[in-house]
Amino acid sequence: MKTQADVIVIGAGPGGSAAARYLASEGFDVIALEKAHYPREKVCGDGLTPRAVKELQLIGLPTPREEGWIPNHGLRMVGGGHRLEFPWHDLDA
Numbered sequence: 001m002k003t004q005a006d007v008i009v010i011g012a013g014p015g016g017s018a019a020a021r022y023l024a025s026e027g028f029d030v031i032a033l034e035k036a037h038y039p040r041e042k043v044c045g046d047g048l049t050p051r052a053v054k055e056l057q058l059i060g061l062p063t064p065r066e067e068g069w070i071p072n073h074g075l076r077m078v079g080g081g082h083r084l085e086f087p088w089h090d091l092d093a
């Protein structure tokens, strides 16, 4: 097993994985260590904001509909007899 690198990233969730990917694309030798087995067991709303989706695309991860990605247009909160909807802002870049 490889034990030396320019950078060792501990934890390969979205943050660590993205950091490792950017460092590797800049030519650094990177090891990303993750203690969990993939796919990670994770409670999550499974919704990403437009900026998060854009980050995925910037690091080269496509989000095609045929693979189950469903575009969403905002955030809806329901509770206590109220229902609030917040459409996402248009992003220029």
Ligand SMILES: Cc1cc2nc3c(=O)[nH]c(=O)nc-3n(C[C@H](O)[C@H](O)[C@H](O)COP(=O)(O)OP(=O)(O)OC[C@H]3O[C@@H](n4cnc5c(N)ncnc54)[C@H](O)[C@@H]3O)c2cc1C
Residues within 6 Å of the ligand: 010, 011, 012, 013, 014, 015, 016, 017, 033, 034, 035, 036, 040, 043, 044, 045, 046, 047, 048, 049, 052
């Ligand atoms: C209930 C819930 C629902 C959520 N829903 C959404 C949502 O719908 N949309 C959204 O965008 N965000 C959602 N989030 C937030 C999102 O999960 C976090 O913003 C995101 O996971 C943070 O990424 P991260 O890489 O910083 O940390 P994490 O995802 O926590 O990744 C850290 C990783 O480090 C690993 N690790 C820790 N210590 C070590 C170690 N010593 N050695 C090796 N590996 C280690 C862990 O196993 C983990 O995989 C939700 C969060 C929660 C709690």
